[in-house]
Amino acid sequence: MIPLESLRDSFEGVIPSVIATTDADGIPNISYLSHVHYVDGTHVALSNQFFSKTAANVARNGFATVMVVDGYSGQQHVLDLVFARSETEGEIFERVAIHLAILEARMSGIMKLRAVDIYRVDDCRAVPAANPLVEPEPLVLPDLMGKVARLTARMSDCGDPETLLDATLEGLGELFGYRHSMVLVPDGERGGLTTIASRGYDQFGFGAEVPLGRGIIGVAAERRRNVRITDLSRGQRYIQAVRAMAGVEDATPIPLPALDKPLSQIALPLASRGRLVGVLFSESTERFTFRHRDEEALTVITAHLATALSFLSEERERAETDRREKTEASTDKAGSVSEGRRIAVRFYPRDGSLFVDDDYLIRGVPGRLLLHFLEDYVRTGKQDFLNREIRRDRRLQLPDFKDNLETRLILLRRRLEEKAGPIMLERADRGRLRLTLAGYPEIEVMED
Structure with a gap:
């Protein structure tokens, strides 16, 4: 029997599979x-959704x-199956449900x-396939673990979260060829995610x-599981789902960075000690950019990134706590209030929205945070x-503020x-921020 492990690309759903059963009279x-998962x-798993006749036949004889x-090579394989069990929860059910949740974005349930x-x-x-799509792959594919080792070594040299994020995304592009990536972090107030770093897009989308x-x-954030789609070219429903995933149809104030026509996507949750730290997302205009071996490599990288982000944030907090207090003259000395043009600042307390010069x-x-800095200034x-x-x-009075401070400041x-614009926030030194303005802020708080 051909090992199922060698058929992993045939289980991506790029080309629909065919299932054949027979009833009690032998009618197929x-x-x-x-x-097919x-x-x-x-063992393999099939989603139980539509096939009433198929289900009845299997329930009768179990075969x-x-x-x-294989959507990459066109190779075909036939599997003889024997029904083992049906599951409505657990690891396998969750994995299949996640895949369908992505496709369901425009399918109304x-x-x-x-x-x-x-x-x-x-x-x-x-x-045997009459017309294979491509030549068969070599038996030995390039090793990704060497690249993982080089990238994680770079990440280990980073001394602060901001440098770590940049080094990770730059390394994914340089070493792996994943040139369109971003990191999003949890937003404690609204329960979603916010883009904090990106590479390879026309706009950063911070x-x-x-x-x-x-x-x-x-979905990757909510379920705390990797989500990988190898080929998004199968019909209009996939394209619509991709546009929804990428935020193309969102009415949010800041659009999510997105490729116009991605064909491969992967999202991996960053989790440390049971807490969601963020999500690493990458996409490509090529099919099969993210295969099983790529997911395995990225799983190692995201584990390292999540742990390092948590550690660096905590280390910085300890260093700030242990450091001697600076003199009042150096920390709290009132600077000269900037003169020049008026900077109109409008703030909405309901959701913390802040506008500068409309x-x-x-x-x-x-x-x-920015309102706080400007009011003090x-x-x-x-x-x-x-x-x-x-x-x-x-x-x-911010919820869960301690855990979110470092990433929110970044x-x-x-x-x-x-x-x-006329307002900038710079890192003066470790644990210290400096507000610089090209004018005088006039703050208006818009009460609902």
């Missing part, structure tokens, strides 16, 4: 199914025959999963948001702020840089 029934070396097609049927594979044999459960990114900037925790002329002081300031700083 043939149906198409979108996906690999379980292990001797089925499935043909799967008709793809809802009822159960997964697990089959034992008694035989697997090749069917501050762009994705709701939990929405598309490939939101141009939307950011919302949520970063918006509240207007009141006292203060321009330097310590992370330690920000954490202790009860006026902010997001705010990058968003201000992207806008290149």
Whole structure:
């Protein structure tokens, strides 16, 4: 029997599979199914959604025959199956449900999963293809673990979260060829995710948001599981789903960076000690960019990234706590209030939205932070702020603030840089931020 492990690309659902069963009289029934899911070396799973006749035949005799097609090479294989069990929860059910949740983005619920049927594979044999799509792959593919080792070594040399994020995305492009990637972090206020770093797009999209459960990114975050799609070219329903995933149809103030016509996508949750730290997302205009071996390599990288992000944030907090207090003159000295043009700042407390000169900037925790800095500046002329002081300031009244501070400050700083407006936030030194303005802020708080 041909090992199922060697057929992994045939279980991507790029080309529909065919399932054949027989009834009590030996009359065959043939149906198409979108996906055969690999379980292990001797088992596969089929989603139980539509096939009433197929289900009745299997319930009667327990047998089925499935043909799967490798969407990359065109090679075909026939599997002789024996029904083992049906599952409505657990690891396999969750994996299949996630795949269908992505395809369901524009399908109005008709793809809802009822159960997964697990089959034992008694035989697997090749069917010669008349016209293979490509030449067969070499038996030995290039090793990705060497690249993983080089990238994680670079990541280990990073001394702060911002440098770590940049090094990770740059390394994914340089070493692996994943040139369109981003990292999103949880937004404690609205329960979604916010883009904090990106590479390979026309716009950075810092501050762009994705709701939990929405598309490939939101599903990966909500379910805490990798989500990988190898080929998004199968029909208009896939294209519509991709556009929804990428945020093309979103009415959010900051659009999510997105390729116009992606064909491969992968999203991996960043989790550390049971807590979601963020999501790494990458996409490509080529089919089969992210295969099983790529997912395995990225799983190692995301585990390292999640742990390093948590460690660096905690290390910075400890260093700030242990460091001697600076003199009042160096930390709280009121600077000279900038003269020059008026900077119109409009703030909406309901969601923390902040506008500068009638141009939307950011919302949520970063918006509240910037308002805090600007109000202190207007009141006292203060321009330097310590992370330690920000954490202790009860006026902010921000939920789960301690865990989110470092990434929120990175997001705010990058968003201000992207806008290149009259307000900037710079890192003066470790644990210290400096507010610089090209004018005088006039703040208007818009009460609902």
